[in-house]
Amino acid sequence: MNDTGIITFANQKGGVGKSTLCAMFATYLTGKGHSVAIFDTDPQQSIAKKRASDMEVYAGCPVPYAVYSFRLSSEPALLSLIENIRGSTHFDFVLFDSVGSLTDQGLVALFVNSDYVITPFHYDELNIPPTAETVALIVTLRKKIGPEMTARHFLIPNFHVIGAGTAEEKERWEEAELQFSKLVTVTPYVTRRKKMERFSTMSEMDEQMLLVTPAFDAIYEELVATKKPER
Numbered sequence: 001m002n003d004t005g006i007i008t009f010a011n012q013k014g015g016v017g018k019s020t021l022c023a024m025f026a027t028y029l030t031g032k033g034h035s036v037a038i039f040d041t042d043p044q045q046s047i048a049k050k051r052a053s054d055m056e057v058y059a060g061c062p063v064p065y066a067v068y069s070f071r072l073s074s075e076p077a078l079l080s081l082i083e084n085i086r087g088s089t090h091f092d093f094v095l096f097d098s099v100g101s102l103t104d105q106g107l108v109a110l111f112v113n114s115d116y117v118i119t120p121f122h123y124d125e126l127n128i129p130p131t132a133e134t135v136a137l138i139v140t141l142r143k144k145i146g147p148e149m150t151a152r153h154f155l156i157p158n159f160h161v162i163g164a165g166t167a168e169e170k171e172r173w174e175e176a177e178l179q180f181s182k183l184v185t186v187t188p189y190v191t192r193r194k195k196m197e198r199f200s201t202m203s204e205m206d207e208q209m210l211l212v213t214p215a216f217d218a219i220y221e222e223l224v225a226t227k228k229p230e231r
Helices: 018-031 046-057 075-086 105-113 128-145 167-181 206-225
Strands: 005-009 036-040 066-069 093-097 116-121 152-157
Touching: 005 018, 005 105, 018 036, 018 046, 018 093, 018 116, 018 206, 036 046, 046 066, 075 105, 105 128, 116 128, 116 206, 128 152, 128 167, 152 206
Parallel strands: 005 093, 005 116, 036 066, 036 093, 116 152
Antiparallel strands: none
């Protein structure tokens, strides 16, 4: 890659595992030998708070990746941060755990300047509409911005329960996946397991990583196979 890759985790629907998968993807990338940082912009600051508590538990242990708190309230501040990230040689990838509102102007600027957007979601009647709105916004931004917006978009079906849903629901979900696949890359699903309710910013958490690896591998193949265009 020519400079640091920016990866944004986003979905306006809460409770889809966005922060968990963001932290786990940072662990996954460090396991591949990459230097990584996370900027936690979510008002709940789930990752930043977890890092603070993890530092107490894992005192003296090597820190696998950096975690910073950042607010999207100022677009100029965000653009300045992105400029500094692009010009830095400290990190191969910088991940943003984003806010959950598509109306946040800072989030729009973050989408425009990202190389990859990752949207965790769940196949049910509450998740599909807001996920579709997230996809539609990025499609609209691409049309508006033009070739300067290079972000590739992935959907991760999270909390998947094999065999769940009525025949009618499964048909609707299959149709949703078909429509999504026309616009974005839909990764292999992540199976719902109790252990996925926990994450760590210090430990590799091998059992959880086994569940997310197929989805992460699909994304990583594109990360390493495509070279980001010059800006």
